[in-house]
Amino acid sequence: MEDNMKVIFLQDVLPNSRAGDIKDVKNGYARNFLLPRELATMATAGELKRVESLRRDAEVRRVKEAEEWREVASKLAEVPVEILVRSGPRGRLYGSVTSTMLAQKLTEISNVAVDRRGIRFETPVRMLGEYLVPIHYFEGVDGQVVLNVISVDGGAEAAAMEAAMVEGVGGDGTGEMSLLEEFESRRIAREAKERGEEDDDDSGDDAESTKEE
Known part of the structure; x- marks a missing residue:
C-alpha cells in the first residue's frame, strides 16, 4: 500500500483543494505532481505557520480572478x-x-x-x-x-428553404408560396449580378481590342 504524505496546498487545485488546506495525499501524487509544480509543500512545522497567510492570499486571488471571469462572461x-x-x-x-x-x-x-x-x-x-x-x-x-x-x-440555405415550406403548409398555402418566392428571387438576383459582372469584363476586353486596332 502506498504511503501518504501530509502537504499544505499553496494554490487552489480544484475542485477538491484550496490554498491553505492541509491534507494527506498519496506519496506519488505529491512527489510527481504537486511538489514539482509548486502547488503544495510538505507540511513541516515551519510551513504550518504560513497556513493562515496562504489562505488570505488565496482568497485575494480568487476575488480578482472571479472579477476577470465576470468580464469575460459579459463579453462573450x-x-x-x-x-x-x-x-x-x-x-x-x-x-x-x-x-x-x-x-x-x-x-x-x-x-x-x-x-x-x-x-x-x-x-x-x-x-x-x-x-x-x-x-x-x-x-x-x-x-x-x-x-x-x-x-x-450551402446546407444552411437548403435547410431554410425546407423550413419555409414546412412553415407555409396549411390554410390556403399562401405562406408557402411567398416564402419560396423570396428565396427564388434572391437566387435570381445573385445570378443576374454574376452575369452583369461577366458582361462588364467582356465589354472591357472589346474596348481594349478596338483600341489596339
Whole structure:
C-alpha cells in the first residue's frame, strides 16, 4: 500500500483543494505532481505557520480572478458565437458540435483559456441553427452564450428553404408560396449580378481590342 504524505496546498487545485488546506495525499501524487509544480509543500512545522497567510492570499486571488471571469462572461454574452460545419440538405450535421470546439472558439474570441468542462449543452448539437449554451467559467461565475451553427457548404440555405415550406403548409398555402418566392428571387438576383459582372469584363476586353486596332 502506498504511503501518504501530509502537504499544505499553496494554490487552489480544484475542485477538491484550496490554498491553505492541509491534507494527506498519496506519496506519488505529491512527489510527481504537486511538489514539482509548486502547488503544495510538505507540511513541516515551519510551513504550518504560513497556513493562515496562504489562505488570505488565496482568497485575494480568487476575488480578482472571479472579477476577470465576470468580464469575460459579459463579453462573450454580447455577440453570437459562430461555428462553421458541414451539413446535409436537411440541415443535419455530419457529426456534432462538441464542447471542445466551442471552448476553442470562445478562447479565440476572449484570449482567455475557457475550460471545455464548464460547457453544458442541454441537448446534443446535431442540427444547424441557434442554441443558448450555459457555461460555468469559474467558482461563482456562470453565464451563457448564443451559439450559431452555420453550414459551410450551402446546407444552411437548403435547410431554410425546407423550413419555409414546412412553415407555409396549411390554410390556403399562401405562406408557402411567398416564402419560396423570396428565396427564388434572391437566387435570381445573385445570378443576374454574376452575369452583369461577366458582361462588364467582356465589354472591357472589346474596348481594349478596338483600341489596339
